[in-house]
Amino acid sequence: MQNAAKPIPAGPAQVPPQGAADQPDHSRRDFLTLATGAMTVVGVAAFVWPFINSMNPASDVLALSTTEVDLAPLKLGQALTVVWRGSPVFIRHRTPDEITAAAAVNLAELRDPETDAARVKKPQWLVMVGVCTHLGCVPLGQAPGDPKGEYGGWFCPCHGSQYDTAGRIRKGPAPQNLVIPPYVFETDTLIKIG
Amino acid sequence: MSTHNSPNSDPQASQSQAGKTNLRNYGLVRWIDYRLPFVGFIEKDLIGYPEPKNLNYWWSFGSLAGITLLVMILSGIFLAMHYIPNTEMAFNSVESIMRDVNGGWLIRYIHMNGASLFFLVVYIHIFRGIYYGSYKSPRELLWIIGVVILLLMMATAFLGYVLPWGQMSFWGATVITNLFSAIPVIGTPITTWLWGGFGVGNPTLNRFFALHYLLPFVIIGVAMLHLLALRTHGSNNPLGIEVRSKADTIPFHPYYTVKDLFSLGVFAIVFAVLVFYMPNALGEPDNYKPANPLITPAHIVPEWYLLPFYAILRSIPSKLGGVLAMGGAIFMLFILPWLDRSRVRSCTFRPIYKVLFWVFVVDCLLLGYLGAKPPEGWYLIGSRLAAAWYFIHFLILTPLVGWFETPKPLPVSISLPVLPSTALPQEKH
Numbered sequence: 001m002q003n004a005a006k007p008i009p010a011g012p013a014q015v016p017p018q019g020a021a022d023q024p025d026h027s028r029r030d031f032l033t034l035a036t037g038a039m040t041v042v043g044v045a046a047f048v049w050p051f052i053n054s055m056n057p058a059s060d061v062l063a064l065s066t067t068e069v070d071l072a073p074l075k076l077g078q079a080l081t082v083v084w085r086g087s088p089v090f091i092r093h094r095t096p097d098e099i100t101a102a103a104a105v106n107l108a109e110l111r112d113p114e115t116d117a118a119r120v121k122k123p124q125w126l127v128m129v130g131v132c133t134h135l136g137c138v139p140l141g142q143a144p145g146d147p148k149g150e151y152g153g154w155f156c157p158c159h160g161s162q163y164d165t166a167g168r169i170r171k172g173p174a175p176q177n178l179v180i181p182p183y184v185f186e187t188d189t190l191i192k193i194g
Numbered sequence: 195m196s197t198h199n200s201p202n203s204d205p206q207a208s209q210s211q212a213g214k215t216n217l218r219n220y221g222l223v224r225w226i227d228y229r230l231p232f233v234g235f236i237e238k239d240l241i242g243y244p245e246p247k248n249l250n251y252w253w254s255f256g257s258l259a260g261i262t263l264l265v266m267i268l269s270g271i272f273l274a275m276h277y278i279p280n281t282e283m284a285f286n287s288v289e290s291i292m293r294d295v296n297g298g299w300l301i302r303y304i305h306m307n308g309a310s311l312f313f314l315v316v317y318i319h320i321f322r323g324i325y326y327g328s329y330k331s332p333r334e335l336l337w338i339i340g341v342v343i344l345l346l347m348m349a350t351a352f353l354g355y356v357l358p359w360g361q362m363s364f365w366g367a368t369v370i371t372n373l374f375s376a377i378p379v380i381g382t383p384i385t386t387w388l389w390g391g392f393g394v395g396n397p398t399l400n401r402f403f404a405l406h407y408l409l410p411f412v413i414i415g416v417a418m419l420h421l422l423a424l425r426t427h428g429s430n431n432p433l434g435i436e437v438r439s440k441a442d443t444i445p446f447h448p449y450y451t452v453k454d455l456f457s458l459g460v461f462a463i464v465f466a467v468l469v470f471y472m473p474n475a476l477g478e479p480d481n482y483k484p485a486n487p488l489i490t491p492a493h494i495v496p497e498w499y500l501l502p503f504y505a506i507l508r509s510i511p512s513k514l515g516g517v518l519a520m521g522g523a524i525f526m527l528f529i530l531p532w533l534d535r536s537r538v539r540s541c542t543f544r545p546i547y548k549v550l551f552w553v554f555v556v557d558c559l560l561l562g563y564l565g566a567k568p569p570e571g572w573y574l575i576g577s578r579l580a581a582a583w584y585f586i587h588f589l590i591l592t593p594l595v596g597w598f599e600t601p602k603p604l605p606v607s608i609s610l611p612v613l614p615s616t617a618l619p620q621e622k623h
Contacts, residue, residue, distance in 0.1 A: 052387075055401065061391045081488060085392040088488045131393070134513055136372040137365065137490040157492050158369065159508060159569060175513050 061085075066194035068186070071125060079142045081130060084193045088130035088138055089181060090154070094165060099123050101152065102166035112177045116166045119180055127191065128167045129181050132156040134174035139163060154178070239425065244443035245450055246431035248608050252326075253429065253450075254457035255319040260417065261458060262312045267410050269305040270354075273298075277357065279403035281396045284359035285484045303473040304465075309351050310476045311465055313499035316344060324530070325551055327539025328430040334531040336423035339416060341527045346413050348500065353406040355497060359399060360481030365494045367394045367402070373507075376517040393487065434539030435604055442608035493568065501565030502558050508569045509581040519581065526588040533588055535596030543602040547595050550587065557583045 067084045069091065074080055079092040094102075102116040120126055132139050134156065140146040141154035141163075149155035149162035151170045156162075161172030168177040183193040217223045217233050227233045276295050278287040291298035320340070323329055329337035356367040371388050375381040390397030428437060437443055444450075468475070476498060480491045496504050506523050510516035526533075541548040557580055564577040 055390055055397075056387050057389075057391050058397065061395075061397065083488070086395050086487060087393045134372075135369040136375075136393075137368070137494065138488060139490075157490060158365075158494050173511055173513055173516070 066192055068190065068192050070190055072189040076124075081142050082193070084129075084181060089193055090126070090128055090130040090142060090167070090178070092126045092142075094124050094126055098152065098165040102164060102168075105164065105166075105168075111169050112175070114166075114168060114177055119166050119168070119177070121183070121185060125191075126165075126167060127181065127183055127193070129179040130154075131179070132158065132161055132174055133169065133176040133178065134159055134161050134172070139178075241445065241447040243425075243446040244437075244440070245429055245446050246437055246442060246608055247444040247449075248431050248433060249429065249450065249453075250432050251453070251457060252318070252322040252432075254454050255315050255322060257454045258315045258457060258461050259312065259319055261461075262308060262315055263410065263413060263417065266305065266308050266312060267414075269301050269308060270407075270410065272301050273305055274407060277403070279357065279400045281359060281399055281485070284357060284399060288358045300469070303469045306477065307465065307468040307473060309354065310497070310499065311461075311468070312347065313351070315461070316347065317499070320344070320527075321555060323430075324554075325541045325548075326430055326432060327434050327534070327536075327541070329531045330534065330537075330539050331531070332427050333423070333430060336420065336427075337531055338528055339420045339423055341524070343413055343416050343420060344527075345524065346409055346416060350406060350409040350413065351497065351499070353402045353409065356394075356399065356402045357406060358481060359485045361483045361485055361489075361491050362478045362481040362494070364394060364485035364487065365490055366496060367398065369494055371398075373517050373520075376514040378514070395487075430539060431608060432540060432542065433605060433608055434543070435608065438607045439609070495566055498562065498566075501563075502561035503565075505561040505565030505577045506581045506584065508565070509574070509577040519585075523584060526585070530588065530592070533592045535593055536599065536601065538601040538604065543604055544595075544599060545602065546599045547592075550591055550595060554584075554587050557587065 065085055067082060067089070069080070069082050069089075071080075071091065071093070074091065074093045076093055077095050079090065081088045081090055083089070092098075099116070105116070107113040107115065116123075119128070130138050130142070135158060137156050137158035139154035139156040139161070141148040147155045149171070151162055151164035153163040153165045153167060153170075156172065156174065159173050161174035162170050163174075163178055164170050166177075167180075169175070181193050183191050186192050218227070223233055273291065276287060276291045276298060278284055288302070291302050293299075295301075323337065323340070352366070352370055356363045371385055371394060374388060375385045377384060386392065388398070389395065390401060431437075478495060478497075495501075503520050503523055507516045507520040510519045536544060536547065538544055541551055560580045561577065561584065564573055564580060567573040567577075569577065
């Protein structure tokens with residue numbers, strides 16, 4: 001601006017270019033400001049992420065991710081609860097009655113439709129994470145005296161969700177079936193969860 | 195001669211109202227004050243600060259909340275010197291505080307019951323604000339900052355409740371963190387991130403302790419903003435009309451310092467009765483059992499101050515819906531200044547809204563009662579009706595009443611609450 005006040009030899013010709021010169025200047029400055037701002041955001045984000053990520057499961061927590069279970073002592077109709085990654089895993093040695101009951105269910109009446117066959121590797125062994133899919137309580141139904149709900153499976157005491165003999169949600173607020181963890185049969189009666 | 199202190203107090207005036215203890219006579223005080231106006235701040239904002247002269251005892255709950263916050267921070271710092279945030283040792287370290295640490299039982303019972311009383315005081319403070327329309331223009335931001343403080347308090351209380359690592363601690367933490375899993379798609383990664391594992395465990399406990407220590411200081415900061423917003427337009431008052439002249443005000447000190455001190459005395463008696471005679475009355479016996487990730491207690495119940503929200507959560511038969519309704523219940527408070535269309539603040543002059551207010555108070559108490567009951571049968575029906583009323587009150591009745599209600603005539607000023615307007619000329623003297 002001060003330059004414009006000085007009598008520069010260019011004379012009248014100076015006036016229109018000055019207005020024109022202002023425009024490109026502004027857009028260049030806007031560009032620089034935006035580019036600097038964007039780089040700042042990227043830079044800050046790059047340093048924020050390690051801090052956020054530090055709250056995710058640490059390597060030692062991830063390392064505890066397999067559990068081996070010997071199924072041999074489990075008699076027909078008995079159930080066992082083991083700990084996998086800090087959560088209970090339900091294992092039930094199902095009776096033929098329970099298996100037929102689970103297989104006979106019409107998929108259309110299920111909230112989270114899944115066949116019984118898709119939830120087991122061997123029909124007599126049902127293995128699943130014993131954590132209610134509503135708000136994370138441990139359902140009852142493992143011990144002989146426990147309430148098993150209307151469908152003979154599991155009953156969550158917190159908010160009343162009921163699961164059938166395949167661990168599928170049948171009634172109550174839970175949105176999904178009990179989760180099937182990854183597991184393999186290492187021998188006929190030894191499984192590795194995780 | 196008025197004893198009132200004008201906002202830009204000249205030394206003479208502040209001397210007269212600050213009374214005999216004129217700190218400015220001391221050279222050191224003058225030297226500091228010239229560089230850091232600390233004494234000036236105390237004189238202007240605490241001692242001589244003009245308050246409406248008609249504030250009743252319901253206005254004591256703001257200062258009580260501030261004092262309780264300090265009690266909580268002090269007792270908490272001493273507890274932190276003995277507490278161990280590790281799943282193997284947390285429960286035992288709390289028991290050690292109760293049995294071995296000198297006076298540990300006292301400090302812990304103060305901290306435990308202080309949390310309950312903090313919520314009690316703040317809830318009364320909030321209901322007072324609703325009754326007298328303290329959220330209305332120009333105090334909307336003051337109100338919203340207050341609701342932010344309430345949210346921070348809830349977060350802090352929840353984090354703190356997990357620390358003793360009893361059964362309720364563990365399962366309360368499990369249920370509340372699982373609320374986040376209701377979020378579609380990113381819900382599960384978020385809960386895993388919150389836990390630092392695949393369930394509530396040692397990483398969870400450790401970070402909850404860190405955050406429980408941090409948040410109270412955040413609350414202090416936000417409370418400062420609350421005070422700043424308060425001082426911008428001054429306190430509301432039981433008549434809900436603006437201060438019109440110096441005749442409507444009295445200085446904070448000694449009038450309200452004395453009044454608040456009396457309230458503090460009554461509050462301290464209640465506090466002492468809780469701490470010394472019934473320290474576990476408001477707690478859950480299940481929390482004196484160590485946490486067990488494999489056994490869920492038969493009834494998971496939050497602390498009493500969260501029960502109304504818990505009742506709303508459980509009244510919706512869908513996971514995401516329940517979480518949204520619970521968040522919505524707090525969100526109602528945020529938008530209350532715009533839901534209420536009435537220009538009259540105080541319920542003293544609002545015959546219909548006054549009735550609705552008391553129905554709303556009963557509704558909140560009912561929700562609290564139902565939140566502690568199992569969600570079945572009549573309890574479930576009752577909590578659905580009460581939750582519906584909560585939202586009807588805010589979303590339908592509050593705006594409607596603002597349009598249709600005919601308020602009673604407002605007084606001319608705080609000094610002349612009952613006299614006819616002909617008495618107005620007396621205002622100046």
